[in-house]
Amino acid sequence: MILTVTANPTIDKVYFVDELKLGGVHRPINTTATAGGKGINIARVATLLGEEAVALGFIGGSAGDFIREQIIKLNITEAFTNVSGESRTNFNISDSRGFSTELLESGPTVTKKEINALFEQFEAYADKCDIICAAGSLPKGADSSFYKELIRMAKAKGKRIIVDTSGATLLDIIDGAPFMIKPNRDELRDILGFEAKDDADIKKALLILYNKGIALPVITLGEDGAYAYIEDKFYRFLSPAVSVKNAVGSGDSFVAGVAVGISRGFTIPKAIALGMAAGTANTQFDETGYVSKELVDRFLKEIKYEIV
Ligand SMILES: Nc1ncnc2c1ncn2[C@@H]1O[C@H](COP(=O)(O)OP(=O)(O)OP(=O)(O)O)[C@@H](O)[C@H]1O
């Protein structure tokens, strides 16, 4: 079983319009609304791969009720913490000319009491799971000490925890030394303080992370694949060439694949290959953080890796 934590879940609402005009009135051709947030995306992809997943996180108001209903429909076990504020809705206006306009709400402010209530849920569920994934940005009221406490609790129980976040929060949680992190190209720049140009820079970053106590540092580079440091060796994983529909959520799908692999007892390189296959499969769907098992199985056969 995979335990996921989404500190700031969202309703991702997409309006499809012909031509968006500033100040205009629009009647959308189509509208979709799905539960989102990185941890929820991970739980959905893990479930699509046939694994049991539990979703923890802060939800509130009628938006929170919608998120809970969607999670139940996906056959994910929900153990959300109710908060007094209203969960956020992120609006995307997708225009037929290819423009994408976004309005991103910040979501509720969580209180100390609500944070402690989530920690209690975490304590209860961590014992039952094989691996934990905590991902995404933090709501107002929580700072990086939130992730650090999850890391501390996971370690105290001997559980592996993957934390996937960005910006200042990512830099902070590196010191907490989770089992795995997977910065992408932008996040890698934040860690190194400069743009990685070649293999040597990537190896340098992996070693920095490993020496800080991160057992499995991984760097994902979209179509350029991924790198990892595993048992004193640098590995490079190659992405199959695909024509992409929508790559948003490939990182979440990657984390889900790795977590599923680890919970099934795969070797680490095999688990990362499953992550690569899931990340690649996600690019073939319009939905964010969505795969089919058939496609993941097909891509898995095509993932190659080498020691570099
Ligand atoms: N264009 C692509 N072609 C093939 N594989 C891809 C592509 N984009 C992503 N992937 C797969 O997904 C993995 C993760 O992608 P990426 O490095 O873009 O994550 P990310 O930036 O964290 O994504 P996000 O934060 O939007 O979920 C890659 O290592 C690769 O396996």
Ligand SMILES: [Mg+2]
């Ligand atoms: Mg990412």
